[in-house]
Amino acid sequence: MNNLIIPENYKSSLDLIKTQKAIKLIKDYFQINLSDKLNLIRVSAPLFVDKQSGFNDNLSGSEIPVSFNVLQDGKNVELEIIHSLAKWKRNALASYNIEIGEGIYTDMNAIRSCEICDNTHSYYVDQWDWEKAISPDERSEEYLKKVVKDIYDVLLDTEEMLFQKFDDYKKILPKDITFVSTFELEEMYPDSSFEEREKLFAKEKGAIFISKIGRNLKCGKPHSLRAPDYDDWDLNGDIIVWNPILNDALELSSMGIRVDSKTLKRQLEESKTTNRLNYEFHQNLINGKYPECIGGGIGQSRLCMFFLQKAHIGEVQSSTWPKSMIEECKIHGINLL
Structure with missing residues (x-):
């Protein structure tokens, strides 16, 4: 039994070849405009990292990364396929001596073997991972919202580009993105599950940014689990849009202002994962070797x-x-690559 949604009377307007051309068009346009909007340069990134470095993303903490052993300097070293580059990018900012107001982006290709495949989830994850150096006074909700709006502007521009390129293209995105915290969602929909809250509000607004993910709500549980050692749980969130094809909410981006030394220690204590302080990444952060970002x-x-x-x-x-x-999928005209 699989978790597949089959939209009624679904038929893609693009065949395989046209789809591939459109994918390249979207990716080229979006990344160029994102880098311009956020002042980012493109850098190369690893597919795997040393497990002992602490650079891999632990996601919710329960996922097990794909790993393999290699012989280095006469010793067996365990390498992990990345889940994402959340921590690696902060180290890269320091390595590249990135100035405040500037940043990096890269193509992130990951394997998440614990995923359950459905319409929007795959074992293979591809993202534009980006990171930008900021000043200490930009560690604020106001600055977070500004960056979210910048990213949303690029989404709107990409949609407009497609509208101009393709006949009968239907726009989906609303003019503005709506901000809401997980605590506000809990007040609005106290009897709904966390997933249902996202779905109900996304359907109403079209595009939303749900902030403050990771901290416990009044019910005693977080809206969703979030690793304690990269995002500040008070200054993070997800960009979610309403997908009318699947009649469901669709997360496009997870982002946030990163932890400083004080926040890192507090969140590791709250999550009972202080053992991570032994890793290279965490020691570098505590010792002030990484910029605010x-x-x-x-x-x-x-x-x-x-x-x-x-x-x-x-x-x-x-x-x-x-x-x-x-x-x-084949029976219902959904052509998987």
Whole structure:
């Protein structure tokens, strides 16, 4: 049994070749305009990191990374395929001597073997991971919202570009993105699950930014789990849009202002993961070797899926899917790559 949604009377307006051309068009346009808007330069990034470095993203803490051993300097060293580059990018800012107000972005390709495949989830994850150096006084909700609006402007510009390029293209995004915290969502929908809250509010507004993810709500649980050692739980959030094809909310980006030394220690204590303080990344942060920064990831395949109004992420990304899902998609005209 798979978690597949089949939209009624679904038929993509683009065949395989036109889809590939449109994917390149979206990716080229979006990353160029994102880098201009946020003042970012493109850098190269690793596919795997040394486990002992602490550079891998622990996500919610329960996911197990794909790993393998290599022989280095006469010793066996365990390397991990990245989940994301959330921590690695902060180290890169220091290595590249990035000035305040400038930043980096890269193509992040990851394997998340614990994912459950469905219309929007894949074992293979591709993102634009970006990170920008900021001043200490920019560690604020006001600055976070400014950057979110900048990213949303690039989304709107990309949609307008597609509207001009393709006949009968239908715009989906609202003019503005709406901000809401997880605490406000809890007040608005006290009897709904965390997922239902996102869905209800995203459907009403069209595009939302849900902030303050990771800290416990009044119910005693967080809206969703978030690693304690990169985002400041009071200054982070997700960009979520309403996907009319699937009649569901779709997360396009997770981002936030990163922890400083004080916040890192507090969140590690709250999550009972102070053992991470032994890692290279965490020691560098505590010892002031990393700049203050803001950053996040923007899903490349999800962005293409959304803008091309596809029913399955496999229509814009080549990956592996359960045989039952492949067969059912084929029956209903969903062409997986």
